[in-house]
Amino acid sequence: MCPKNASYYGNRAATLMMLGRFREALGDAQQSVRLDDSFVRGHLREGKCHLSLGNAMAACRSFQRALELDHKNAQAQQEFKNANAVMEYEKIAETDFEKRDFRKVVFCMDRALEFAPACHRFKILKAECLAMLGRYPEAQSVASDILRMDSTNADALYVRGLCLYYEDCIEKAVQFFVQALRMAPDHEKACIACRNAKxxxxxxxxxxxxxxxxxxxxxxxxxxxxxxxxxxxxxxxxxxxxxxxxxxxxxxxxxxxxxxxxxxxxxxxxxxxxxxxxxxxxxxxxxxxxxxxxxxxxxxxxxxxxxxxxxxxxxxxxxxxKRKDYYKILGVDKNASEDEIKKAYRKRALMHHPDRHSGASAEVQKEEEKKFKEVGEAFTILSDPKKKTRYDSGQDLDEEGMNMGDFDPNNIFKAFFGGPGGFSFEASGPGSFFFQFG
Missing domain, CATH: 1.25.40.10 (Tetratricopeptide repeat domain)
Known part of the structure; x- marks a missing residue:
């Protein structure tokens, strides 16, 4: 009825903005200032729509024009600051994305979205970074919200696929990447992701x-x-x-x-x-x-x-x-037979017997005495089926009443090789010995 009235377009723009329909509102706001370039509220609404949609540079121009018409306009001054803040967040986010500092990008996009709540581009960048951070449910939620409003949004389809891809649902991810490429054949990220997934x-x-x-x-x-x-x-x-x-x-x-x-x-x-x-x-x-x-x-x-x-x-x-390894002390396998254990004891006992090292230094004698005692302990345990079973099963041998601290290896040695006269060490030269069996 009155198509040339700038105020009517301005009012309808304000109504559409309250409904969150910023793209439609932008058209009405632009028409209002085309009809009347001195319409301050028209320029403010145009700037607000640009800012809400994420076009901070265009918003700055609109707010600047409003300030030219009314340099004391507090709303224009504040919105101009907001638009510049969004441009700064965009700039920081771009740098941090290159550095792969995805948490910082999410922070910047959250701040930018406070002023640009209808910007799909900011939401997609946030969702992509959330996916890179492994926060898949959050990323999927953002992408799904966009797809409910625009089912052909290639960027949102790409992010949905990216979440599935990173959750190891590769086959489903490929389907989303293919769909994104169908909507935007030159979508570079979807192309690379699809190739990698396959x-x-x-x-x-x-x-x-x-x-x-x-x-x-x-x-x-x-x-x-x-x-x-x-x-x-x-x-x-x-x-x-x-x-x-x-x-x-x-x-x-x-x-x-x-x-x-x-x-x-x-x-x-x-x-x-x-x-x-x-x-x-x-x-x-x-x-x-x-x-x-x-x-x-x-x-x-x-x-x-x-x-x-x-x-x-x-x-x-x-x-x-953490206990003594008696098998290792005797040098036998854990599945060694009774004969193999006896042969191993004979060899090790003779090797470490104190008489054989009587001419060595005190330090060597002490070490060999220790080894001789351990060989005797090992034979005592492994030659007794009951003790061996307890040892193999990891049970405490002290429960058997055997205190190894009071153990005398010479008794085992004598019992094995025989009583007095059954065995002796005799010197065949300085510092050397040979074994004599009776």
């Missing part, structure tokens, strides 16, 4: 296939190649490290397997499978304290009977490792 999926699957076929060398190579595709994909890379650790354990490269599992838990400290794999490698390399630590971590997270038993086994082996 390559990662293929390499991982090929590695799994090679492992199942027992081709561990090829599996190792494929997992290594997969790890080089995208260092930002933490969850998938954690699984790849664990898989490669399993390969190394099969190849008996246990130190390498431990290193791979350590890299896996550095990336994902909730990854139970990696802790279990590393703990087993620690057990195999007799690093029992480390194994106990990992099994404790697992059991605290998942209190299953299986995990409890694994922890108990590791604790037992740790306890056993």
């Amino acid at each position: 390559a990662l999926k293929a390499k991982k699957e090929d590695g799994n296939k090679a492992f199942k076929e027992g081709n561990y060398k090829l599996a190792y190579e494929l997992y290594t190649e997969a790890l080089g595709i995208d260092p930002n994909n933490i969850k998938t890379n954690a699984k790849l490290y664990c898989n490669r650790g399993t390969v190394n354990s099969k190849l008996r490269k246990l130190d390498d397997a431990i290193e791979d599992c350590t890299n896996a838990v550095k990336l994902d400290d909730t990854y139970i499978k990696a802790y279990l794999r590393r703990a087993q490698c620690y057990m195999d390399t007799e690093q029992y304290e480390e194994a106990v630590r990992d099994y404790e971590k697992v059991y605290q997270t998942e209190k299953t009977k299986e995990h409890k038993q694994l922890l108990k086994n590791a604790q037992l082996e740790l306890k056993k490792s």
Whole structure:
């Protein structure tokens, strides 16, 4: 009825702004100042719409024009400051994104969005950084809000795919990347992410296939190649490290397997499978304290009977490792027969008998006496089936009433080699001895 009235367009712009429809409001505000360039409130509304939509530079021009018309206008002065603050946040965010300081970018975007609540660009940048920080639910929520308003927004589709990709849902992620590229064929980030996702999926699957076929060398190579595709994909890379650790354990490269599992838990400290794999490698390399630590971590997270038993086994082996290793003292395997234990005792007892070292220094004599006593202890325990069973099971031998502190190795030696006259050391020259059996 009155299409040339600037105030009507200005009023409708204000109403649309209250409804959060800033893009429509912007059109009305621009029309109002086209009809009347001296309409201060029209310029203010135009600037406010530009600012809400994230175009801080255009907002500055509108607020500047309002100040030219009314240099004392407090609203124009404040909004001009707000627009400049948004431009500064944008500038800082751009620099920090290049530095991969994603927390700082999120902070800047949160501050900018206080003045530009309808800016999809700021929201997308925030969501992308949240995804890079592993805060996937928050990132998904931001992207989903945008997609509810604009289902064809390629940037939001890309962020949804990125979250799925980083959560190791690679197949679903590819679908979102493809959809984003359908909406914007030149979307560089979606293109790179789609390519990486497809390559990662293929390499991982090929590695799994090679492992199942027992081709561990090829599996190792494929997992290594997969790890080089995208260092930002933490969850998938954690699984790849664990898989490669399993390969190394099969190849008996246990130190390498431990290193791979350590890299896996550095990336994902909730990854139970990696802790279990590393703990087993620690057990195999007799690093029992480390194994106990990992099994404790697992059991605290998942209190299953299986995990409890694994922890108990590791604790037992740790306890056993802190005692004297009688098998090692005699130089025999843990599965040694009775005859092998006797032969080992005979050899070690003769080697460390104090009479054989009577001409040595006091320090050497003391050391050999200690070894002679330990050899006697070892034989006493391992030659007695009952004591050996208790020793192997990790039980305390003192419960048997055997105080090893009062142990006399000479009694064992005499009982083994016979009474007086049955055995003696005789010198055949200065500092040397030979054995004589009766």
